[in-house]
Amino acid sequence: MKILLTGAAGFIGAHCALRLLRDGHRVVGVDNFNDYYDPALKEARVEWVREQAGDFPLLRLDLADASATAEVFAEVQPDAVIHLAAQAGVRHSLSHPRAYTRSNIEAFLNILEGCRANPVEHLLYASSSSVYGANQHTPYSVHHPVDHPLSLYAATKKANEAMAHAYSHLFGIPCTGLRFFTVYGPWGRPDMSPVQFARAISTGQPLQLFNHGQHQRDFTYIDDIVEGLVRLLDHPPSPDSAWDRDRPDPASSMAPWRLLNIGGQSPVELLEYVATLEKHLGQKAQVQLRPLQPGDVLSTCADAGELQQLTGFSPRIGLDEGIARFVEWFRAYYHPDASARSGAVSPGQIALTR
The missing domain is CATH 3.90.25.10 (UDP-galactose 4-epimerase, domain 1)
Structure with missing residues (x-):
């Protein structure tokens, strides 16, 4: 597959790029190399991937730039998109809120617009366990409501899930949101x-x-995260024929959209x-x-039971x-x-x- 991988110089993104390249996929990476932390670490990750698996195209751009993102989609014409780029960090969102609306809301809208204009087989995007917020019931299930986020970071991830559903419903984009749990x-x-x-x-x-x-x-080890993510590529969601408007399941839909936990x-x-x-x-x-x-x-x-049932994945x-x-x-x-x-x-x- 030709895969557009955003956040390719990030922690999860670099490991994902390495695995996809080793599996024979054609990877086009995107990253803005921002200075939230030392960009030298991002450069070192990319060098590590290239040493291990060979060179791959890596575009340096800000996905919040709508025209630049549209150009990438038009040029690359990806079969699938793995969207991992985001402004991360719960506590940083307390002091730098606008960085989160730009990177996590505006940029994600541009990704969705790219998938609308250039239809893809599957859009997988990073959500977060932080969306569970004030929910005290564990293990966290994707079937639980997530109406009380405790940080702006969590709120932007919850917003991504809702935005993906709207585009999936309106334009038939197969979307899977993955709620990552404390990756290390x-x-x-x-x-x-x-x-x-x-x-x-x-x-x-x-x-x-x-x-x-x-x-x-x-805590979830990085190789386990990547394994679950890569296994999902060939499993795009379909509309859930059993979905009930009177008793709506928060994790599925009448649209080709779903949510999955991925954790240890x-x-x-x-x-x-x-x-x-x-x-x-x-x-x-x-x-x-x-x-x-x-x-x-x-x-x-x-509670990662749905992911395990779908792909056979377990940490x-x-x-x-x-x-x-x-x-x-x-x-x-x-x-x-x-x-x-x-x-x-x-x-x-x-x-x-x-």
């Missing part, structure tokens, strides 16, 4: 907890754990997570326990193995003192969700 692994973002925690532990700096370390997260299905408390990092780094953390922060979700756990990499692989990369990229590269953010900016 090599080449992860420097604002996310694995890099921040590993840097603090390695350099003997205080490690702040909010909610007194009692957060629980459904084994939530871990942050204190256990830190202990696993300590084990593989060979150093103890200087833990400082802090109160809950605004916008944080207490616990996440995915394979447990936390211990995943952290071991992450630490190996972390030491190679950042060096043992974890200070050789830029991109650090304050502890208050650590991202626990995608």
Whole structure:
């Protein structure tokens, strides 16, 4: 397939590009290489992919530019689109809200318009476990309502799901929204907890754990995320003939549209997570326990039964193995003192969700 992959220099995007290229797909990547974190990491990811799987076209543009995005679709004529580009980070959205409406709303509208003008077999796009917001019922199911987001980031992801449904209904675009659950692994973002925690532990700096370390997260190793995503390519949704307007299922529709969770299905408390990092780094953390922060979700756990039933996918990499692989990369990229590269953010900016 010819696949347009947005966010190709991002964490999930780079791993996805590598897998698609190895599987023989023709990949055209798009990324704007913004400076939310050090663009050198994005450049290094792209170099890594090309070293492992060969060269591929990578367009450097802002998807919020409607005319430029339209030109890409007209030129590439993709069979499928995997849209992973977004402004990420829950806490960053508290201080930079307009970056989220531009990157997550305007850019996604341009993607939908591209798929409308140049029909594709399947549009897969990144949503987030953060859409579950104030919902306290776990495991999170795509059949649960998600009407109370706790951050603007989450609200933009919920908006993406609604926008995709409208375009699917009006123009027949087969759309799958994937709610990712706390993805981690090599080449992860420097604002996310694995890099921040590993840097603090390695350099003997205080490690702040909010909610007194009692957060629980459904950590999902990057290879498992990519496996589930790639398996879905050949499974575009069809209209659900059993969908009932009087009792509407939030996860399906009379349109070719659906939502799926993709997560490890084994939530871990942050204190256990830190202990696993300590084990593989060979150093103890200087833990400082802090109160809950605004916008944080207490616990996440995915019900990924629909994805497993559809594709046979189930996560394979447990936390211990995943952290071991992450630490190996972390030491190679950042060096043992974890200070050789830029991109650090304050502890208050650590991202626990995608």
